[in-house]
Amino acid sequence: MTDESNTYILLFSCPDRPGIVAGVANFLFEQGCNILEAQQFDDTESGRFFMRVSFERVSGEETLESLSEKFLPLAEKFGLDWRLRSRARKRKVMLLVSRFDHCLADLIYRWRIGEIPMDITAIAANYPRETYAHLDLDGIPFHHLPITKETKMEQEAQLWELFQKTGSEIAVLARYMQVLSDGLSAKLSGRCINIHHSFLPGFKGARPYHQAHMRGVKLIGATAHYVTSDLDEGPIIEQDVERITHQDSAEDLVRKGRDIERRVLARALAWHLDDRVLINGRKTVVFRD
Secondary structure, eight states, X not given: OOOGGGEEEEEEEEEOOTXXXXXXXXXXXXXXXXXXXXXXXXXXXXXXXXEEEEEEEOSSOOOHHHHHHHHHHHHHHHTOEEEEEEXXXXXXXXXXXXXXXXXXXXXHHHHHTTSSOOEEEEEEESSOGXXXXXXXXXXXXXXXXXXXXXXXXXXXXXHHHHHHHTTOSEEEESSOOSOOXXXXXXXXXXXXXXEEEEOSSOOOSSOHHHHXXXXXXXXXXXXXXXXXXXXXOSOEEEEXXXXXXXXXXXXXXXXXXXXXXXXXXXXXXXXXXXXXXXXXXXXXXXXXX
């Protein structure tokens, strides 16, 4: 088994040109590192190159800081937009939730069994703690931040303050049924993941699964995406669907929809935390495991 304290992930994008892969591989070799996994994508439409490299240090005593410092000249040479992280460091995640708690419960379970390595800094909810009395939230700070149309800006200021105070690196809207303002969306750009149902045709507003049932849909699904100021229009990370038949009731659609939402959000968050996602304009590049 690989020692994660000695394992790193390099993720970057840059204008495409010859020599990038060779330059990175040669640099790691010179620093006494061994590549464990490498994935790359050349987007011929945008002319950008994307790469994820997982590697271990097998000799020398380089630290994350010294590796980063030595990597700078190569990064500048190729114009890399990059980040380097030790796999031993867990990312700090803040979970936001409203009344529907199936995604929250699922993420907490996956966190407790070690399936999604992360440090949950806080749960922020616009419903009181009693709403989630059936969930084991022991050890996770809970913050009840009620919201009305009149107090939206004040409540979002509290959310942003909590995000910063806890050192959170990503916010997850685990069925948080509030539309973030343009201002907060901008502050959390690339650091906020949302989950929502996906239907064709689209059904907006209340009781979407019931609307879908009334129209006799044959597929239901869910989409996990980064939050932007355009409602539900951010870069998509992951999607999944399930076939529906005439025998399914509206309640069946709700039940199946919950399951899809849980697994899609979990995969999207896990990939983000493992540095497998790069934003490419309005799209994403996802180096799946």
